[in-house]
Amino acid sequence: MRDGLRLLPWTTPEGKPCYLSAEHDHSRLSLLADDVEAAQLRSGEQVLAGAKAVLADQAAGEHAVRFALTRASESLAEVLRIAYSRGARIQPHDPIG
16 A cells, blocks of 8 residues: 555556545545445445355356356455555554553
């Protein structure tokens, strides 16, 4: 992560990361990024539920399993990006004592 920059939950058309000055937590772009992250997390919950259902179905075919795994991989990448971005914005604190 670049100092003072927030990793955004999307990339450029070429797949490169996008950053925003972390000093602007309430800017339009920052609030949009918050909304996109929330939508990605909700989507990840739905994908997880669907993947679990496919895995529990003994009759699920290869197509269903591959689709579930593909979506789960995409969602995991989004969640990891969110976690990395949020973790980088946590301010270190002094331990008590």
